[in-house]
Amino acid sequence: xxxxxxxxxxxxxxxxxxxxxxxxxxxxxxxxxxxxxxxxxxxxxxxxxxxxxxxxxxxxxxxxxxxxxxxxxxxxxxxxxxxxxxxxxxxxxxxxxxxxxxxxxxxxxxxxxxxxxxxxxxxxxxxxxxxxxxxxxxxxxxxxxxxxxxxxxxxxxxxxxxxxxxxxxxxxxxxxxxxxxxxxxxxxxxxxxxxxxxxxxxxxxxxxxxxxxxxxxxxxxxxxxxxxxxxxxxxxxxxxxxxxxxxxxxxxxxxxxxxxxxx
Amino acid sequence: xxxxxxxxxxxxxxxxxxxxxxxxxxxxxxxxxxxxxxxxxxxxxxxxxxxxxxxxxxxxxxxxxxxxxxxxxxxxxxxxxxxxxxxxxxxxxxxxxxxxxxxxxxxxxxxxxxxxxxxxxxxxxxxxxxxxxxxxxxxxxxxxxxxxxxxxxxxxxxxxxxxxxxxxxxxxxxxxxxxxxxxxxxxxxxxxxxxxxxxxxxxxxxxxxxxxxxxxxxxxxxxxxxxxxxxxxxxxxxxxxxxxxxxxxxxxxxxxxxxxxxxxxxxxxxxxxxxxxxxxxxxxxxxxxxxxxxxxxxxxxxxxxxxxxxxxxxxxxxxxxxxxxxxxx
Numbered sequence: 286x287x288x289x290x291x292x293x294x295x296x297x298x299x300x301x302x303x304x305x306x307x308x309x310x311x312x313x314x315x316x317x318x319x320x321x322x323x324x325x326x327x328x329x330x331x332x333x334x335x336x337x338x339x340x341x342x343x344x345x346x347x348x349x350x351x352x353x354x355x356x357x358x359x360x361x362x363x364x365x366x367x368x369x370x371x372x373x374x375x376x377x378x379x380x381x382x383x384x385x386x387x388x389x390x391x392x393x394x395x396x397x398x399x400x401x402x403x404x405x406x407x408x409x410x411x412x413x414x415x416x417x418x419x420x421x422x423x424x425x426x427x428x429x430x431x432x433x434x435x436x437x438x439x440x441x442x443x444x445x446x447x448x449x450x451x452x453x454x455x456x457x458x459x460x461x462x463x464x465x466x467x468x469x470x471x472x473x474x475x476x477x478x479x480x481x482x483x484x485x486x487x488x489x490x491x492x493x494x495x496x497x498x499x500x501x502x503x504x505x506x507x508x509x510x511x512x513x514x515x516x517x518x519x520x521x522x523x524x525x526x527x528x529x530x531x532x533x534x535x536x537x538x539x540x541x542x543x544x545x546x547x548x
Numbered sequence: 549x550x551x552x553x554x555x556x557x558x559x560x561x562x563x564x565x566x567x568x569x570x571x572x573x574x575x576x577x578x579x580x581x582x583x584x585x586x587x588x589x590x591x592x593x594x595x596x597x598x599x600x601x602x603x604x605x606x607x608x609x610x611x612x613x614x615x616x617x618x619x620x621x622x623x624x625x626x627x628x629x630x631x632x633x634x635x636x637x638x639x640x641x642x643x644x645x646x647x648x649x650x651x652x653x654x655x656x657x658x659x660x661x662x663x664x665x666x667x668x669x670x671x672x673x674x675x676x677x678x679x680x681x682x683x684x685x686x687x688x689x690x691x692x693x694x695x696x697x698x699x700x701x702x703x704x705x706x707x708x709x710x711x712x713x714x715x716x717x718x719x720x721x722x723x724x725x726x727x728x729x730x731x732x733x734x735x736x737x738x739x740x741x742x743x744x745x746x747x748x749x750x751x752x753x754x755x756x757x758x759x760x761x762x763x764x765x766x767x768x769x770x771x772x773x774x775x776x777x778x779x780x781x782x783x784x785x786x787x788x789x790x791x792x793x794x795x796x797x798x799x800x801x802x803x804x805x806x807x808x809x810x811x812x813x814x815x816x817x818x819x820x821x822x823x824x825x826x827x828x829x830x831x832x833x834x835x836x837x838x839x840x841x842x843x844x845x846x847x848x849x850x851x852x853x854x855x856x857x858x859x860x861x862x863x864x865x866x867x868x869x870x871x872x873x874x875x876x877x
Binding site: 287288290291292295299371372373375376378379380381382383541 | 618621622623625642643644646647649651653656657658660662663667670671674675676677
């Protein structure tokens with residue numbers, strides 16, 4: 286475990302240096318959060334039908350999404366992309382570590398560091414400005430922390446899969462652009478998943494993306510009550526394991542056909 | 549005799565390289581149909597290396613040097629043939645193999661660009677699971693040998709190429725590997741930096757007993773360092789033996805270089821041929837089988853006054869060039 290911990294911590298320290306980026310992120314997410322809250326406020330006022338979530342719940346959902354939006358970046362690992370392009374990836378394979386674990390833990394660090402930096406100020410901002418309430422209960426609060434960690438693991442697994450695609454595509458440009466378009470709608474960051482029509486629910490629930498934002502947000506506000514939270518977290522973990530398994534399969538194939546650039 | 553540390557038998561590796569048609573029309577055709585060309589990088593190479601050897605692995609660009617190194621490091625999987633490093637197939641047991649080797653690819657760095665070298669070293673120690681005390685001992689030794697102390701706290705991106713290369717070589721040796729692969733470690737370095745790198749390679753081989761395999765285009769590296777050379781061309785091993793043997797195999801000729809005294813005429817001798825002139829300096833070529841060097845020198849100095857003279861082997865570059873052109877062997 287020591288090599289991976291060292292890599293996570295080095296990467297973490299490096300990313301924590303980007304304080305200006307973090308503040309810019311806080312400002313952007315805070316601003317967008319406010320606008321989205323206002324839009325949903327207007328929707329709720331203009332409709333008299335009963336919604337699957339109360340306005341308060343929707344507002345909390347939105348703020349949690351803004352705070353943890355760093356987990357919803359589907360791009361490839363830029364460092365690995367550069368290494369594949371220049372051939373430096375040869376060094377990665379010359380290390381006595383498992384390549385999948387190396388890339389996976391690096392993804393964990395590169396998702397966790399910016400999210401951690403931005404999450405607290407935005408949550409404070411959201412509580413102060415408008416609408417983000419405390420967790421539904423102490424149990425929900427605990428479950429939320431667990432679910433949020435599971436969301437991080439899941440998000441890192443998706444990112445690692447995108448990174449592994451570099452072994453075939455080299456540039457990674459396509460995946461970095463295409464994946465967000467497909468996935469964002471199904472994470473709940475655009476429209477909270479419970480607000481989708483009934484027919485869409487089974488589809489959304491069968492995708493891994495729900496576990497990245499929707500699950501922790503709904504656990505936080507008790508929309509998934511503390512009793513059912515363990516099932517929801519188990520689902521996040523199951524998806525993580527499935528994607529890790531797929532990633533290992535692909536990386537084993539990818540490295541066999543590897544042509545290290547530059548002779 | 550001990551079991552060789554590295555055994556390579558009939559190793560072959562080819563790559564599929566997509567071929568692009570030139571021009572816009574070609575690019576459009578490429579979208580519909582891709583053509584691939586099979587490039588055979590290695591066509592059955594065999595050799596064995598004993599522990600503690602310092603071997604020069606030479607050949608022109610594209611000969612298969614780096615491919616061999618990458619197979620030995622477990623990075624590439626060969627198509628056929630046998631390859632064992634310390635009794636293991638490197639690509640099958642890549643992780644165990646990686647723990648016992650150090651690699652430097654001269655054109656790339658293994659250091660973290662934004663971190664000071666010392667932090668890269670600490671990170672590598674963790675990656676190689678080197679216990680803290682061993683790490684500090686090994687690191688301090690390398691820092692001293694390579695004179696890295698003034699560089700350690702500078703971010704790697706601010707180092708000069710020579711400084712960076714010294715740090716890179718140290719990085720490959722922190723975990724005390726039994727084997728060191730150096731792929732063009734002196735590429736792009738100035739004379740002073742080259743000298744420092746060479747001295748260090750010799751020292752690590754002497755003092756730690758590290759087996760070193762060195763690929764290079766710099767024949768001075770080879771002459772200064774290695775007792776044994778492997779010469780590869782177009783994926784085949786052309787020669788395996790000492791540098792002197794390589795010379796002898798291609799050409800027995802020697803050079804006699806004379807600095808003529810003022811007013812002296814150019815020497816003429818039936819057994820020596822003038823191959824170059826620079827001012828008063830004359831380069832003569834002769835075959836030591838036909839005439840022994842002392843005899844030739846006696847004959848020439850008897851006829852014409854000479855200020856200084858020396859005998860040398862033809863530059864190794866010329867020998868290699870001759871080999872590449874497909875003469876000899």
